[in-house]
Amino acid sequence: xxxxxxxVLSLITWLLLALPIDIVAWEIHWANLIAGIFASLIxxxxxxxxxxxxxxxxxxxxxYLWFLIYVPVFAYYCILxxxxxxxxxxxxxxxxxxxxxxxxxxxxxxxxxxxxANSITLTPGxxxxxxxxxxxxxxxxxxxINVKTTDVDEASEIIAGRFEGLIRRIFE
Amino acid sequence: MSEIIGLTLVSIGxxxxxxxxxxxxxxxxxxxxxxxxxxxxTLGTCFILVGTFVYLxxxxxxxxxxxxxxxxxxxxxxxxxxxxxxxxxxxxxxxESTVVDKYAEEKD
Numbered sequence: 001x002x003x004x005x006x007x008v009l010s011l012i013t014w015l016l017l018a019l020p021i022d023i024v025a026w027e028i029h030w031a032n033l034i035a036g037i038f039a040s041l042i043x044x045x046x047x048x049x050x051x052x053x054x055x056x057x058x059x060x061x062x063x064y065l066w067f068l069i070y071v072p073v074f075a076y077y078c079i080l081x082x083x084x085x086x087x088x089x090x091x092x093x094x095x096x097x098x099x100x101x102x103x104x105x106x107x108x109x110x111x112x113x114x115x116x117a118n119s120i121t122l123t124p125g126x127x128x129x130x131x132x133x134x135x136x137x138x139x140x141x142x143x144x145i146n147v148k149t150t151d152v153d154e155a156s157e158i159i160a161g162r163f164e165g166l167i168r169r170i171f172e
Numbered sequence: 173m174s175e176i177i178g179l180t181l182v183s184i185g186x187x188x189x190x191x192x193x194x195x196x197x198x199x200x201x202x203x204x205x206x207x208x209x210x211x212x213x214t215l216g217t218c219f220i221l222v223g224t225f226v227y228l229x230x231x232x233x234x235x236x237x238x239x240x241x242x243x244x245x246x247x248x249x250x251x252x253x254x255x256x257x258x259x260x261x262x263x264x265x266x267x268e269s270t271v272v273d274k275y276a277e278e279k280d
Contacts (some may be wrong), residue, residue, distance in 0.1 A: 016235050016239060017235075017236065019232050019235065046196075047182075055223070070226065078211075078214075078215055079215065081211055082188055082211050082212050082215045085191075085192075085207060085208055085212055086188070086191040086192075086195070086212060089191055089194050089195030089198055089199065089212075090191065096199070096204060097201075098204055098267065099273060100203075100260075100266075100273045100275040114250075117249070117253060118245075118246065118249040118253075121210060121211075121249035121252055122210065122211060122214060122248075122249055123211075125207065126204060126205055126207075126251050127207050127252060127253075127255055127256055128249070128251070128256075129203075129260055129275055130260075130275065131255050136177045140276050141275040143203060143206075143256060148279065
């Protein structure tokens with residue numbers, strides 16, 4: 001089952017990369033397609049253990065739907081973040097107040113934590129430095145370009161709050 | 173029409189890339205510089221790739237541009253995370269304007 005998931009994902013990647021099916025002329029390049037099937041089979045056989053730990057999650061269509069909602073939300077905050085950083089970079093006085101704060105999250109799986117850490121890095125003035133597990137809670141150390149609060153709960157709400165709900169629906 | 177939109181997106185991307193490099197030079201320490209380098213350069217490059225996709229249409233090159241975009245969005249923050257963690261562990265000092273360093277406090 002897990003191998004099947006990997007096979008389908010690799011084949012989709014191959015189809016997008018090599019385009020063996022010409023959509024405009026509706027023509028199929030069989031040699032290309034068969035090579036893709038063989039390559040995906042090899043990948044599925046070799047990388048069984050390392051790729052997805054919980055394959056049942058990867059086939060749930062609802063997760064992909066939430067992912068589609070997540071993309072524009074993320075893009076919006078990402079653009080806001082960039083305008084903010086550009087403003088700080090070109091302002092003559094450089095209004096920065098940097099610091100490393102600690103936030104906690106109730107996400108537990110590896111993939112969800114990775115997604116949260118990456119989202120934090122790409123959004124408003126924050127950069128994940130380290131992820132840690134402490135007192136049965138997952139802790140993230142975040143470098144913040146404009147520290148508004150050093151309180152753990154408040155900082156968690158400001159930095160991670162807007163993504164946690166969506167990421168939980170996608171990855172957990 | 174798609175040419176105009178595509179070229180506009182590429183121009184916006186170049187602007188963000190430029191300001192990213194600008195911040196990279198101006199900001200005081202490693203962490204602040206990483207902020208500029210990861211955010212602005214990622215978004216700038218994304219704009220350029222989306223512009224390429226719009227300009228060329230959903231052909232072989234356009235779709236490859238979108239795949240490159242997905243990989244950049246996943247790998248850049250990971251790299252920034254690795255660099256910032258390594259430099260903190262190696263004892264790189266934070267700038268004087270830094271107000272708090274919970275990471276150093278908790279790790280000691």
